[in-house]
Amino acid sequence: MNTGGRRTRVTAVRIAAVFSAVALVLTGCAGEQVTGELQTEGDVAGLPVTHFDSGLKDGAPTPDLKAEGATDSHADQLALASVADVTDYWEKEMPRDFDEKFKPVSELLSYDPTSTAKEVCGANTADLAMNAFYCPLNDMVAWDRKVLLPLLEEKFGEMAVTAVLSHEFGHAVQTRLGEKAGIDDNTSTIVKEQQADCFMGAHMRWIAEGNSKYFELSTSDGLNEVLGALFMIRDPAGADFSEEGAHGSGFDRTYAVQLGFEEGGARCAEIDQAEADERITEVPFKNAADRETRGEADISWTTMEYVQMSLDDAFSGAGVDAPKLVEGDGTCRRGVSTPPVSYCEQDNEVNLDMTTLAEIGQPADQQAEMTGQESPDAGLGDFAAFSEVASRYVQGIQKGVGAPAKGSQAGLRTACLVGAWAQYVNSPNGKGLYLSPGDLDEAIAELLQPRSLLAADIEGHRVANGFARIEALRNGFLEGSQACTDTYK
Structure with missing residues (x-):
């Protein structure tokens, strides 16, 4: 995030609070600190909020599949079960969604990029660490069993491996569908990647609904792990989708996964340029200047004054006394x-621990994230810290109306209103601040933290499932504050 000039990709108007007026009396003991219980009410795209360990089922069958180079390692066992499962999914769903029979991929390859090199799809496996891919020349799905798959499982759990391989199968689906998915030699990479992410989301719902004989996926922590893994494998800030x-920003990739989860594979094939x-x-x-700073601002009281100015102007239509930082x-x-x-309700103030916010606001180290070697000095980025502040500011706005x-x-x-504020900041109307590439991803990174306040109520109790948190932020950003009023009553 930066101060000063303007950039816009969406149109926004000054945010006006239009909530239904509901009388509410808040109580709290003096000095009480709340660590934040999980709120599990509601649903996840029509499914109940569930809590259990996600991954391979106890007693899951051994798939009748062979992959070149595969070992008896857990990574390969997990990969083969994932391939079998996504094959089951498409064999059932492709005829229903596209009136076409699914043909399994011709080849599977497991490789160790730190060991014997092999030429595959025009590249050397020694150069393909941290990769899984679909090769249309051979109709092959391949994966790095030594580096990528163990890292995904360690950081996010077994379902992260299934999600990544499901994404690669999405590209095989595109090859089979061709014009039914609008895919040809001229289709841009971003369209192909958005479709593949979306296809993966549709497969994840199939598992969450209990249809898989290999895996089980909870709609709380399990789905959070899937979104977290996909978010990690995002383009760096400043990349151009053209x-x-x-592959897309974290904001764009999580959107596509959620689209598939909510609307199914047929909708995914409609994604076009x-x-x-x-x-x-x-x-x-x-x-x-933005390239040099990577769009990051210092977390200081000076920048917080810009945040105050921006929030005050954005919510000036609410007709209430604005909280003071x-x-x-x-x-x-x-x-x-x-x-x-x-x-602080009694004083209508937002009290800030600037030291902790400065730690949160340190730039992220995405390369270190991808290798599992995070720097102790890395944070989530400036907009993650600013969004935490905005989430508490809008408590005063909601209370006031x-x-x-x-x-x-x-x-x-609350998360939706933070998104609506981000939309306002990103518009020509925004005062004091403008969004930089990567800022929305920083907000999502904060949303996925266990201690995040972005989707927490006035007492710090946060919503259990990351799916709903991210969706709420996105709804506010894309549709504005009216969506927050209409959707979250």
Whole structure:
């Protein structure tokens, strides 16, 4: 995020709070600090919120599949079960969605990029660490069993491996569908990748609904792990979605997965260049200064003054007294505290622990994330910290208009309003701040943190499933504050 100039990809108007006026009296013991319980009400795209260990089922069958180079390692066992499962999915769903029989892929390859090199699809496996891919020349799905798959499982769990291989099968599906998915030699990379992410989302729903004989997926932590893995494998800030090889920002990729999860594979095949041009947020840095700083601003009281200005202007249509940002220890003298940022109702103030916010706001190290070697000094980025502040600011706005402030709907409304604020910042109307490439991804990274306040109610109780959290932020960003009012009541 930066101060000063403007860049716009969406049209926004000043945010006006139009919540239903509901009387609410908030209570809290003096000095009480809330660590944040999980709110499990509601559903996940029509499915119940479930909690259990996700991954291979106990007693899952051994798939009747062979892959060149495969070993008896757990990584390969997991990969082969994933391939068998996604094959089962498409054998059942392709005739229903596309009136076409699914033909299994011709070849499977497991390789160790640190060992014997092999030429495959015009490249050497020694150069393909941290990769899984579909090779149309051989109709082959291949995976790095030594580096990528163990890292995915360690960081996110077994379902992350299944999700990545499901994405690669999405490209095989495109090859089979051809014009039914609008795919030809001229189709851009971003359209192909968005479709493949979307196809993977449709497969994940099939598992979550209990249709898989190999895997089980909870709609809380399990789906969070899938989204987290996909988010990690995103393009760096400043990439351009029109470039060859573009996969999309984390914001764009999670959108596509959720689209498939909610609407199914037939909808995925409808993603085309016009849709990509309309909604993809991935854009390059607009000037040399932004490229040099990677769009990151210092987390200081000076920048917080810009945040205050931006929030005040964005929510000026609410007709309530705006909360004031104050520097402190992130707690309230009275009532409930949610450090490192607390909305103090009695004083109508947002108390900030600037030291902790500065740690959150340090630039992320995406390359280190991809190798499992995160730097202790790395954070999530400036907009992650600013979004935490905005999430507590909008508590005062919601209280002022009489909207319910507790529970999962209040938490999701909060995330939605943070998204609506981001939309406003990104518009020509925004004052003081403008979004830089990567800022929306920083907000999603914060949303996926266990301690995040972005989708938490006034007492810091956060919504259990990351799917709903991300969807709420996106709804606010794409549709504005009216969507927050209409959707989260």
